[in-house]
Amino acid sequence: MAINYDEVIAELRAVEVQLQKELKQVQDAIPAMIVLRNKSKGAAKTQPIPKGDAKSSPIKKPFSRTGPTEAIPVFLRQIDPGVASSTREVLDGLTAGGWTTKGEKPLNIVRATLSALAEKGIVEKVGEGWRLKPFSTISPDAFLTTGQQQPSPQ
Numbered sequence: 001m002a003i004n005y006d007e008v009i010a011e012l013r014a015v016e017v018q019l020q021k022e023l024k025q026v027q028d029a030i031p032a033m034i035v036l037r038n039k040s041k042g043a044a045k046t047q048p049i050p051k052g053d054a055k056s057s058p059i060k061k062p063f064s065r066t067g068p069t070e071a072i073p074v075f076l077r078q079i080d081p082g083v084a085s086s087t088r089e090v091l092d093g094l095t096a097g098g099w100t101t102k103g104e105k106p107l108n109i110v111r112a113t114l115s116a117l118a119e120k121g122i123v124e125k126v127g128e129g130w131r132l133k134p135f136s137t138i139s140p141d142a143f144l145t146t147g148q149q150q151p152s153p154q
Helices: 005-040 068-078 087-096 106-119
Strands: 123-126 129-132
Touching: 005 087, 068 087, 068 106, 068 123, 068 129, 087 106, 087 129, 106 123
Parallel strands: none
Antiparallel strands: 123 129
16 A cells, blocks of 8 residues: 555644644743742742633733843842843743743843843853842943933032
């Protein structure tokens, strides 16, 4: 009996589509779980996980209308200051918080922003991860945009 390759290919493509849907569900769940894990590290008891899809979820989306420069320090402030987060974990946390970009490579955007924030002295690289620098070590000039200067004391 001859193999009908077109039939086999069609079946494989149908399986591929189903697997891609399942993979998307898993990928969408990871950022939310990272945020929940990071929030619960200091909690005395675990909180129930909200049910429902992303559109009806009661989880707030604090980064939905912010750029990465504003969102990253806020995200890093929400987690344990002694724990450094990888670039992927930062991206996952931002995404779970509603951050979006039109860029094709969001991980590269987050990586570049983390480097820029490190140059400004707002975050620091610790091993393979990133953490917010203690406020006492951050220069007020770090928050000035290019061309701004601190007012001189009168």
